Amino acid sequence: MNKEKYLRLLSLKYPNIRAATSEIINLNAILRLPKGTEYFFSDIHGEYESFLDLLKSASGTIREKVKLLFENVMTEKEQEEFAKLVYYPREVLGQMEFLKTEYGYWERITIFRLVLLCRETSSKYTRSKVRKKLPIDYAYAIEELLNVNHEDQDKKVYYNEIIHSVIDSGAGKDFIIALCKLVQQLCVDKLHIIGDIFDRGPRADIIMNELMTFPDIDIQWGNHDISWMGAVCGNEACIANVLRIALSYNNYDLLEDGYGINLRALSIFASETYHSDPCSAFYPRLLDENKYDNVDTSLTAKMHKAITVIQLKLEGQLIKRHPEYNMDERDCLNKVDSKMRRVIVEGIEYPMIDMNFPTICWEHPLELSDGEKELINILRISFVHSELLNRHVKFLYSHGSMYKCVNSNLLYHGCIPMEEDGSFTKVQFKEEIYSGKPLFDFFNQQAQNAYFLPENDSDKQDAVDIMWYLWCGKNSPLFGKSKLAVFEKYFIADNSAAVEQYNPYYRLSNGARVCTKILEEFQLDIDKSHIINGHVPVKIKEGEHPVKAEGKLYVIDGGISKAYQSKTGIAGYTLIFTSHHLALAEHKIPSKGLSNLLGTKNDFQPVSPAIYITEKMPRRIMVADTDVGRELAERIEDLKMLVTAYKEGEIRESEIRGYD
Ligand SMILES: O=P(O)(O)OC[C@H]1O[C@](O)(COP(=O)(O)O)[C@@H](O)[C@@H]1O
Numbered sequence: 001m002n003k004e005k006y007l008r009l010l011s012l013k014y015p016n017i018r019a020a021t022s023e024i025i026n027l028n029a030i031l032r033l034p035k036g037t038e039y040f041f042s043d044i045h046g047e048y049e050s051f052l053d054l055l056k057s058a059s060g061t062i063r064e065k066v067k068l069l070f071e072n073v074m075t076e077k078e079q080e081e082f083a084k085l086v087y088y089p090r091e092v093l094g095q096m097e098f099l100k101t102e103y104g105y106w107e108r109i110t111i112f113r114l115v116l117l118c119r120e121t122s123s124k125y126t127r128s129k130v131r132k133k134l135p136i137d138y139a140y141a142i143e144e145l146l147n148v149n150h151e152d153q154d155k156k157v158y159y160n161e162i163i164h165s166v167i168d169s170g171a172g173k174d175f176i177i178a179l180c181k182l183v184q185q186l187c188v189d190k191l192h193i194i195g196d197i198f199d200r201g202p203r204a205d206i207i208m209n210e211l212m213t214f215p216d217i218d219i220q221w222g223n224h225d226i227s228w229m230g231a232v233c234g235n236e237a238c239i240a241n242v243l244r245i246a247l248s249y250n251n252y253d254l255l256e257d258g259y260g261i262n263l264r265a266l267s268i269f270a271s272e273t274y275h276s277d278p279c280s281a282f283y284p285r286l287l288d289e290n291k292y293d294n295v296d297t298s299l300t301a302k303m304h305k306a307i308t309v310i311q312l313k314l315e316g317q318l319i320k321r322h323p324e325y326n327m328d329e330r331d332c333l334n335k336v337d338s339k340m341r342r343v344i345v346e347g348i349e350y351p352m353i354d355m356n357f358p359t360i361c362w363e364h365p366l367e368l369s370d371g372e373k374e375l376i377n378i379l380r381i382s383f384v385h386s387e388l389l390n391r392h393v394k395f396l397y398s399h400g401s402m403y404k405c406v407n408s409n410l411l412y413h414g415c416i417p418m419e420e421d422g423s424f425t426k427v428q429f430k431e432e433i434y435s436g437k438p439l440f441d442f443f444n445q446q447a448q449n450a451y452f453l454p455e456n457d458s459d460k461q462d463a464v465d466i467m468w469y470l471w472c473g474k475n476s477p478l479f480g481k482s483k484l485a486v487f488e489k490y491f492i493a494d495n496s497a498a499v500e501q502y503n504p505y506y507r508l509s510n511g512a513r514v515c516t517k518i519l520e521e522f523q524l525d526i527d528k529s530h531i532i533n534g535h536v537p538v539k540i541k542e543g544e545h546p547v548k549a550e551g552k553l554y555v556i557d558g559g560i561s562k563a564y565q566s567k568t569g570i571a572g573y574t575l576i577f578t579s580h581h582l583a584l585a586e587h588k589i590p591s592k593g594l595s596n597l598l599g600t601k602n603d604f605q606p607v608s609p610a611i612y613i614t615e616k617m618p619r620r621i622m623v624a625d626t627d628v629g630r631e632l633a634e635r636i637e638d639l640k641m642l643v644t645a646y647k648e649g650e651i652r653e654s655e656i657r658g659y660d
Pocket residue numbers: 196200223224481484485486500535536563
């Protein structure tokens with residue numbers, strides 16, 4: 001756009017010198033504020049209770065602020081009760097049994113204390129930023145309360161008046177809820193999710209609903225997320241895969257209650273096809289109980305086997321369609337010698353532990369039976385049309401990507417595929433060869449194409465297929481392992497056949513030199529920047545540490561996922577980036593959540609992690625030093641140009657606004 005056209009558009013918003021100048025002053029003020037606090041989480045894996053605890057408590061930060069403010073007027077127990085209210089106001093209020101007279105007093109003092117907490121948490125933001133986070137209904141009242149000067153006697157009366165009128169009008173509870181939510185949102189200014197929201201734990205859908213309420217959030221897709229996205233794009237191998245994992249963890253509530261995926265056809269097909277098969281290797285892991293949909297485990301095992309066989313066939317077909325994936329080795333069904341009941345994997349022969357495959361014709365092992373064809377078709381329709389799942393996937397697209405550079409940090413879930421010598425692996429798709437950043441960009445574009453291209457576009461199918469490659473391909477930055485040993489885990493007794501080798505990245509990135517090379521590849525300042533990954537559980541109890549490469553790399557998969565806590569020894573990490581420092585909050589097992597709060601009242605354990613400062617900033621980081629700050633500085637320059645244009649008569653000033 002040419003300069004004059006651009007300034008004319010800008011003049012619609014700032015129609016005269018006064019308006020433009022006052023915006024310049026505002027923006028300059030914002031630049032001089034400390035930057036907001038950023039929170040990083042990864043590998044949440046459907047654990048909605050623990051995750052909501054961490055999010056709503058700002059990983060222990062709110063508890064610290066409560067202590068700071070009220071240590072002298074509240075006992076430890078009262079502080080804990082108060083913090084509990086801030087995290088789960090609706091639930092706590094629903095539980096309260098007070099005499100009417102006591103309640104009125106409690107409501108007043110609670111509002112008063114919450115306002116103090118809001119003031120403390122909002123102190124480093126401009127009024128305008130706080131205003132944007134205010135709930136519409138109470139914006140005016142809250143803003144007044146936050147900004148009243150307590151020294152002034154008249155103002156104090158005014159302050160009390162506001163609180164009284166809120167209570168008198170019967171809005172006390174709602175007002176308390178609004179203040180609590182505001183504290184939560186003020187504490188976590190920016191939220192970064194480094195992938196793997198889905199699979200294993202009970203309710204990824206509840207996590208997504210919560211994330212969608214967050215004003216400032218970005219998501220770097222994990223391999224598990226991309227496989228759900230692929231499923232919604234209609235990739236049948238991905239559909240079979242997400243169902244297989246969900247069944248293996250007994251996640252019926254997520255599938256049926258959450259996403260409305262109808263499993264009737266699968267259960268009928270499985271119980272008929274595998275009626276006398278014990279399906280022993282397919283019993284689900286029972287880490288959580290379903291609240292709504294309970295299916296007996298022997299039927300689940302049959303459904304699990306049915307979908308696994310379908311998945312192996314569909315994967316084999318995909319591999320045949322795409323020789324460029326170089327994944328022939330993963331076409332395992334074609335490596336089975338059905339007569340000898342043996343299979344050859346990576347050149348080694350193993351006995352098969354199970355040869356009951358009523359739907360496989362060994363002449364053409366990848367062909368779906370008629371029943372399987374009909375079934376996968378029904379399931380595909382269910383996934384592609386699930387309304388809530390589509391909303392969630394759209395959000396993953398609008399707020400997510402393969403990687404992100406933000407405030408001097410490089411965020412991605414898994415790895416940059418690398419050779420043993422530290423060079424970026426060159427990967428060929430069609431005629432093009434990609435490596436390093438261009439490989440990420442290529443996959444990012446393909447993921448977009450998979451969902452957004454119209455059905456009749458000739459590039460659509462390849463893009464939809466690549467979603468499966470991103471889930472488990474050797475050179476997928478989201479996966480980064482030599483193979484995903486689905487077949488071996490179910491059908492070979494020897495565990496060594498199921499070993500998945502990590503890409504050399506995972507060893508080489510422990511060295512600062514390789515991390516520097518990666519940061520340079522993404523044009524980041526090598527002295528200030530960090531790489532932030534998830535994907536690989538950090539085995540703390542075996543002496544591993546999340547901070548690597550002389551502080552340049554953070555791996556923050558600490559095991560929020562219950563299934564992995566025995567490996568890591570903790571219940572997850574939160575990386576916290578304030579204006580002063582980078583810190584890791586290390587969460588203890590068990591993080592007792594909402595269900596405890598609602599069950600036995602006294603059993604609630606507040607989130608109180610061990611917090612370690614891992615890097616102090618040489619000086620306080622201000623908004624001016626951040627990406628947003630750079631955008632604001634540009635806007636200031638533009639506004640200055642506009643002021644000059646007004647002064648020189650190039651554009652005429654006006655009082656009225658453009659289009660509104
Ligand atoms: O422990 P589970 O749920 O059976 O999953 C094991 C599988 O998950 C994977 O680790 C991928 O999941 P992550 O991205 O969470 O590591 C595979 O490599 C592995 O085969």
